[in-house]
Structure formats: C-alpha cells, structure tokens
Amino acid sequence: MREPWAMRAPDGLGTAFSTPPAKAVAAGRERGEGNRLAQTLLAHVPLAVAVIDAELRLSFWNQQAAILFGAVSGRAAGLPRLADILKGIETLTPVQRDRITAFAASHIASGDRTEPDGSLRVSLGRDRRIVIQIRGIGLQRWMVQFFDGKMALAAGLTEGSRDNGDAWLDALTGLSNRRHFNQILHRLVDDAAADATAALVMIDLDRFKRVNDTLGHPAGDALLCLVAQRMRREIREDDVLVRLGGDEFVILLPRGERAEILAARLVDVLSSPFLVEGQVVNIGASAGVAYFPEHGPSADDFVRHADLALYDAKSAGGGTVRRFDPAMAEEASARRDLETDLRKALALGEFSLAYQAQLNVKNQTLTGFEALLRWNHPVRGIVPPAVFIPVAEEIGCIVALGEWVLRSACHEAARWPEPLSLAVNVSARQLEDSERLFSVVQAALVASGLPAERLELEVTESSLLAKDTHVVDTLHRLRAAGIRITMDDFGTGYSSLSQLRSFPFSKIKIDRSFIAGLGSDAQSTAVIRAIAAFGAGLGMTTIAEGVETAQQAALVEADGCTDIQGYLISRPIPASEIDALLRQHPAGTETTSIAG
Amino acid sequence: MRKTHVNASLYRLIYCSRNVIGRVMPGATVDDELRTILAVARRRNKSDGITGALLFTASGFAQVLEGPRETVEVTFERITADPRHAGVTVLSFTPTERRSFPDWSMAFTAQAAKGKPDPLEHLLADATFAGPRATTGSDVLRLLEKVVQREDAWIAA
Numbered sequence: 054m055r056e057p058w059a060m061r062a063p064d065g066l067g068t069a070f071s072t073p074p075a076k077a078v079a080a081g082r083e084r085g086e087g088n089r090l091a092q093t094l095l096a097h098v099p100l101a102v103a104v105i106d107a108e109l110r111l112s113f114w115n116q117q118a119a120i121l122f123g124a125v126s127g128r129a130a131g132l133p134r135l136a137d138i139l140k141g142i143e144t145l146t147p148v149q150r151d152r153i154t155a156f157a158a159s160h161i162a163s164g165d166r167t168e169p170d171g172s173l174r175v176s177l178g179r180d181r182r183i184v185i186q187i188r189g190i191g192l193q194r195w196m197v198q199f200f201d202g203k204m205a206l207a208a209g210l211t212e213g214s215r216d217n218g219d220a221w222l223d224a225l226t227g228l229s230n231r232r233h234f235n236q237i238l239h240r241l242v243d244d245a246a247a248d249a250t251a252a253l254v255m256i257d258l259d260r261f262k263r264v265n266d267t268l269g270h271p272a273g274d275a276l277l278c279l280v281a282q283r284m285r286r287e288i289r290e291d292d293v294l295v296r297l298g299g300d301e302f303v304i305l306l307p308r309g310e311r312a313e314i315l316a317a318r319l320v321d322v323l324s325s326p327f328l329v330e331g332q333v334v335n336i337g338a339s340a341g342v343a344y345f346p347e348h349g350p351s352a353d354d355f356v357r358h359a360d361l362a363l364y365d366a367k368s369a370g371g372g373t374v375r376r377f378d379p380a381m382a383e384e385a386s387a388r389r390d391l392e393t394d395l396r397k398a399l400a401l402g403e404f405s406l407a408y409q410a411q412l413n414v415k416n417q418t419l420t421g422f423e424a425l426l427r428w429n430h431p432v433r434g435i436v437p438p439a440v441f442i443p444v445a446e447e448i449g450c451i452v453a454l455g456e457w458v459l460r461s462a463c464h465e466a467a468r469w470p471e472p473l474s475l476a477v478n479v480s481a482r483q484l485e486d487s488e489r490l491f492s493v494v495q496a497a498l499v500a501s502g503l504p505a506e507r508l509e510l511e512v513t514e515s516s517l518l519a520k521d522t523h524v525v526d527t528l529h530r531l532r533a534a535g536i537r538i539t540m541d542d543f544g545t546g547y548s549s550l551s552q553l554r555s556f557p558f559s560k561i562k563i564d565r566s567f568i569a570g571l572g573s574d575a576q577s578t579a580v581i582r583a584i585a586a587f588g589a590g591l592g593m594t595t596i597a598e599g600v601e602t603a604q605q606a607a608l609v610e611a612d613g614c615t616d617i618q619g620y621l622i623s624r625p626i627p628a629s630e631i632d633a634l635l636r637q638h639p640a641g642t643e644t645t646s647i648a649g
Numbered sequence: 650m651r652k653t654h655v656n657a658s659l660y661r662l663i664y665c666s667r668n669v670i671g672r673v674m675p676g677a678t679v680d681d682e683l684r685t686i687l688a689v690a691r692r693r694n695k696s697d698g699i700t701g702a703l704l705f706t707a708s709g710f711a712q713v714l715e716g717p718r719e720t721v722e723v724t725f726e727r728i729t730a731d732p733r734h735a736g737v738t739v740l741s742f743t744p745t746e747r748r749s750f751p752d753w754s755m756a757f758t759a760q761a762a763k764g765k766p767d768p769l770e771h772l773l774a775d776a777t778f779a780g781p782r783a784t785t786g787s788d789v790l791r792l793l794e795k796v797v798q799r800e801d802a803w804i805a806a
C-alpha cells in the first residue's frame with residue numbers, strides 16, 4: 054500500500070477539511086472544523102486531492118486540485134459533482150471523463166474492495182499523464198488522488214520525477230521519502246498553530262546490518278518492507294511515516310501527545326521475530342522522540358533533537374525509547390569538541406607513547422614492553438585512552454593513529470636489547486583493511502630494522518567477532534610473516550575458550566578485571582585457572598595484566614599464568630626510562646628454562 | 650530404492666507467546682476471544698492451504714503452522730501483530746516433507762485445567778529469559794501431536 058501522505062477522516066457528515074483562512078478562497082471550500090494540520094499538509098503535497106461522497110460530489114479539495122481542475126464551478130448549486138469538475142481539465146475527452154467517474158463509482162460500489170494499487174491511468178496528450186487512485190476514508194467519504202506529472206515538475210521535482218509522484222515515495226517500501234519529509238516538516242513548522250504540539254519519532258533498527266551481511270541484500274530489502282508494514286499498522290491516519298534511507302525511519306505526528314506511546318509500541322512490534330525468505334530474523338529498534346515547538350524552534354533543531362534522542366537510545370544498547378533532553382545536546386557538543394581536538398591531535402604532535410614492561414614469572418626476566426598511547430592536550434591535559442580511543446574508533450582516525458603507533462614503537466623497540474619484544478594494539482578498524490595493515494606493518498619493520506619475530510600485535514576478541522573470515526585471513530598472513538598475535542582483554546567480551554582455537558595465538562592476555570577480583574571472588578580464580586590450563590595445552594603464553602601486588606603475582610603464578618604485567622613490575626614509562634628499568638630487571642628469553 | 654519427493658516449499662513454524670487478552674481487552678472473556686481466534690484461523694487457513702494446531706494454557710499459546718513457505722510467512726506476520734498475545738518467540742521454522750496435522754485447518758486444545766501442571770510454563774519462561782532452545786520446538790510439536798491424537802480418538806469414539 055502506498056501512503057505518500059496521511060490524512061484524517063472527516064469528523065462527520067457535511068464536515069470536511071478547512072483550509073487555513075488566508076488560503077481558503079483559492080484552495081477550496083471551508084466547511085466546519087477539520088484537522089488543521091492534516092489540512093496544511095494536504096495543501097502542500099504535490100498532488101491533487103479531493104474528497105467525494107457516495108454520490109460522487111466533492112466536499113473537499115486542495116489547492117493542487119483547484120489548479121488541476123481550473124476554476125471550480127458549481128458553488129451555487131451545493132457541492133460540485135465529480136463529473137462537472139472533470140470538465141475543467143481541458144485536455145480530458147468525454148470518454149475519459151466517463152471512465153474516471155465510472156472507476157470511482159465502481160470502487161465505491163465494491164465496498165472498497167479494489168486494491169489500493171488498482172489505479173486508473175489517463176493520458177492527457179502526448180507526454181502528460183495523470184494517475185488516479187481512490188480509497189475509502191470512512192464515514193461514507195472517499196479520497197481521490199490525482200498524480201500529475203506536470204505538477205510534480207512545478208514543485209521542483211526534476212531529477213528522478215515520474216508521472217505518478219514516485220519522486221516523493223521510497224521505491225522499496227512505498228513510504229514517503231526524505232524529500233517529502235523535508236517538505237512536510239518545513240510547512241508544518243512554518244504554519245503550526247501556537248497551541249499545537251507536533252512530534253517526531255526517529256526509528257533505527259538494531260542489528261539490521263548483520264541481516265544484510267549474513268542473509269544478503271534481497272533478504273534485507275524484504276525485511277525492510279515487513280518493517281514498514283508493521284509500522285504502518287501502528288500509526289494513525291494523520292501521522293506521516295517516512296523512510297529516510299537505509300534502516301532509518303521517522304514518523305511525523307501533527308498531534309504529538311501519543312508520540313512516546315507510539316514509539317514504545319513500535320520498538321515492541323519490531324522486536325517480535327520476522328520470517329524472511331524461510332529464515333527467522335530477530336532484530337529490534339531504538340527510538341528517539343522530540344516535540345515541537347518545545348524542542349524546536351526551527352525544523353532543523355526539531356530533527357536534530359529527535360536524532361540526538363535516538364543516538365542516546367542506541368548508545369544505551371538499543372531496544373529502547375528516549376525523549377530528547379537538553380543534556381543530550383550538551384553531551385553531543387562536548388563530544389563534537391572532543392572529535393575536533395582528536396582529529397588535530399596527531400598533526401599537532403599531542404600523542405606520545407608509554408611502555409609497560411612484561412615479566413616472565415618463572416625466570417623473573419623481562420620479555421618485552423607493551424606500547425600504550427597517551428594523549429596530552431594543551432587545555433584538557435591528559436585524556437584517558439578509555440575516553441578517546443572509542444571516539445577515535447568511531448570517527449575512523451584510529452587507523453592513522455594506529456599506524457603512527459606502529460611506526461614510532463618499532464623505531465623505539467629496534468634499539469632494545471635482544472630478545473625484548475614489542476606489543477602493539479591493533480584496532481578492529483585496522484583489521485578490516487587487510488592490505489593496508491599488512492603493508493603498514495611491513496613498512497614499519499623495514500624502516501626500523503626490528504625483526505618481525507620481536508613484534509606482537511594485540512587484537513581484542515570483539516574484533517574477531519565480525520563474521521567474515523578475512524580478519525582471520527589477515528592474522529594468518531601476519532603470522533606467516535613471523536609476527537606473533539596476542540588475544541587481548543580475554544574474558545571480557547563474548548569469547549569462549551573455543552574461539553581461541555580459531556587462530557594460532559601465541560599469547561592470551563587475561564583481562565585485568567579477573568586479576569582485580571583475585572582473593573575476593575572465587576570465580577576469578579576459576580576463570581584464570583581455566584584460561585591458563587587451556588593456554589598451556591595449546592602452547593600459548595598466558596599473561597595476567599593489571600598485577601599490582603606481590604600477592605596477586607603469587608596467585609596468578611599458582612593459577613598457571615606464565616607472564617605478568619602491571620604496576621608491581623613497572624608503571625607505563627616513557628622510552629627514556631627504559632634503560633634504567635632494564636638495569637634493575639635483566640632481559641631474558643622466554644624459551645630459556647632454568648634447570649632445576 | 651524409492652525416491653522420496655521433497656516438497657521444497659512446505660514449511661513448518663512453531664512459536665509460543667504469552668496470552669494478554671485479559672490485560673489488553675478488560676471487557677472480553679478469554680473464552681469468547683479464543684472462539685473468535687479459532688473461527689477466524691480455521692476459515693482463513695482453510696482457504697490459504699495452512700494446517701496446524703493451537704495449544705492454549707493458562708500462561709499462553711503454542712502454535713504449529715504448516716504450509717507453503719510464503720503463506721506461512723504472511724500468516725505469521727498477521728498473527729504476530731495480534732494484540733491478544735505478546736512476547737512471540739519462534740521456536741523453529743524449517744522445511745518439512747509432510748504435514749503433522751494434515752486434517753486440521755487449526756486443531757485446538759486447551760490445557761487450562763486447575764491443579765494440572767501447565768505444559769507451557771517452563772517453555773515461556775525459557776523463551777523469555779534464555780532464548781529459544783533447539784529442543785523446545787520439537788517438544789511443542791510432540792506435545793501437540795499427542796493431545797490432538799487423544800482428542801481425535803475421543804471424537805471418533
């Protein structure tokens with residue numbers, strides 16, 4: 054079903070829509086109290102709309118209809134008849150007029166059985182055509198729509214416009230598209246009455262990308278159509294449902310009181326499973342709600358605020374509704390500032406590296422250092438990695454940043470005594486571009502002279518979760534070049550021990566949260582033991598990070614960990630202090646075993 | 650060897666859901682609503698080529714729908730939108746060689762007797778908290794087959 058706009062049924066017999074007073078004369082009749090907003094919307098859609106009764110008499114028509122019909126006559130004799138009105142379209146032949154009235158009469162007689170798509174096409178001369186659709190709107194009233202190619206052109210729809218008004222519709226779902234939304238929104242904001250409360254409900258599907266990735270685009274498209282269908286069922290007639298693109302939707306409610314209830318209902322119905330091409334698909338949705346004029350006053354602010362509310366709902370993990378709150382705007386602008394600073398930081402040389410030592414517990418010798426990124430902003434001071442790394446991931450500058458770390462750290466490590474190794478973190482974003490990562494690593498090794506065997510790349514479990522196998526392929530390629538790969542932060546994500554078998558890791562780093570839990574909860578001990586045993590079985594080194602006390606060191610050693618890292622050995626230090634540290638702790642090889 | 654003909658498009662869907670008739674329709678009696686659901690289901694399923702069984706207990710519904718894939722998908726889309734139930738969880742949706750309820754446009758069985766254990770209770774709890782388990786779909790199917798056979802025999806007697 055196509056719904057290029059929505060309107061409300063007249064309240065009773067003899068009642069139709071009224072136009073805003075200023076436009077009343079030109080646009081049509083004013084009869085009783087109608088819905089002013091729905092009316093306003095109708096006045097601005099680029100198609101002619103008329104409402105007829107069972108006797109084929111017009112009780113309402115919008116401005117575009119008035120233009121199409123020419124001068125609407127019949128005012129003196131009560132309601133004008135459709136047959137008379139059509140005479141106003143000069144190029145229409147009497148036969149065509151009869152066809153149109155017969156089409157309307159038979160639709161009404163059929164009790165609205167004609168499918169909404171059962172439309173009538175009438176050509177007006179060589180390259181002009183109108184498409185007529187009729188639909189019952191209750192209370193013995195029917196809405197007749199005239200899609201007119203010329204009118205669409207007049208509304209400025211040149212590119213992509215077609216005779217039937219498709220330029221305003223989303224081709225996949227038949228919902229209104231972004232262009233239509235912008236137009237309606239601006240009119241609504243311009244013409245809104247002082248007492249009106251409108252609302253926007255922004256909807257974004259959760260986990261939609263995964264459907265597209267795993268089941269393919271045709272299934273994704275089929276799913277979007279089902280999503281549109283479910284949403285359509287929940288909205289009222291004067292709500293406008295729009296697909297903005299991708300899996301983004303918005304509903305414009307001229308009367309917004311119900312907005313949050315509707316949003317919650319939509320999140321609910323979209324979390325119910327879908328059956329798509331023989332598959333069960335579970336997605337979900339997040340929604341952001343903003344009100345007008347409270348969250349306006351401009352159309353842009355209105356949309357932006359609804360977007361921020363949606364962003365908030367998504368960051369809360371999805372499946373939820375958020376109403377706009379001014380704090381969200383403050384947060385967003387703080388974040389924008391952080392992004393701006395972050396983008397410049399590399400060029401301004403605000404990053405530096407600190408190195409944290411790793412120790413083999415059995416030999417009590419240093420095995421190497423992990424390079425850790427530090428950001429010292431002239432005004433913000435030291436910004437914790439937990440704050441800026443996720444932002445850098447999101448805006449993409451993590452890739453350039455990661456490359457800088459690789460080059461600088463390899464350069465530094467090349468002057469360390471053999472066989473000290475260097476561990477560098479690699480982000481999920483870097484792993485996505487296999488070619489680039491591989492060549493950057495090679496270049497860093499060549500430029501610094503650091504042997505590949507002394508470089509370890511640390512990857513997090515979540516970056517391995519991506520379904521596609523090419524991340525694993527990338528790792529294999531690096532491994533084949535002699536570079537060792539460490540599983541970082543193990544135990545925090547969705548990992549299972551079996552995931553460790555998917556790739557020959559040389560080291561597992563047990564997340565610091567388990568070390569912090571040692572001595573107080575039994576579970577941490579159990580997890581550490583299990584991982585250490587598993588690592589030993591597969592010939593992997595297990596390193597505990599965040600070791601701060603001698604007691605913790607003793608416990609992790611007893612639990613089977615081979616290596617430790619943490620304040621007990623050393624805090625992360627600048628490169629200049631490494632020599633001093635090496636004088637305290639000798640460097641040794643992991644493979645040397647002390648004969649006992 | 651006999652060649653088995655696999656009807657590629659015949660699918661079986663098994664789902665369960667919570668009954669919310671009492672909450673969303675305070676005026677309605679559950680019995681009346683069930684009668685309406687069943688009457689509509691039987692009429693539409695018959696003309697759509699769908700067969701299956703519906704189990705109703707104090708805690709909710711479990712339903713088996715079988716038929717051509719697309720018809721099952723469209724029917725499910727309609728059912729899932731029904732406000733009379735919530736928390737719809739698909740337990741299985743798979744191709745099948747033959748129908749389990751070939752003679753029923755919608756067999757019905759109510760297991761709401763007082764004092765008896767509710768066969769859906771653990772299922773709905775699992776579905777809500779732990780996600781569908783592989784075994785639960787066939788559990789429901791077996792349960793429905795058993796009850797329907799019993800009632801079949803009772804009707805024939």
Ligand SMILES: Cc1cc2nc3c(=O)[nH]c(=O)nc-3n(C[C@H](O)[C@H](O)[C@H](O)COP(=O)(O)O)c2cc1C
Nearest residue numbers: 686689690693694710712724727728731733734755
């Ligand atoms: C638990 C339950 C099971 C249902 N089973 C069916 C069914 O098998 N077939 C069917 O057509 N409708 C079934 N319905 C009814 C549909 O939800 C819906 O009301 C009906 O198909 C009419 O849809 P319509 O009003 O959109 O035409 C069921 C409803 C519920 C709550």
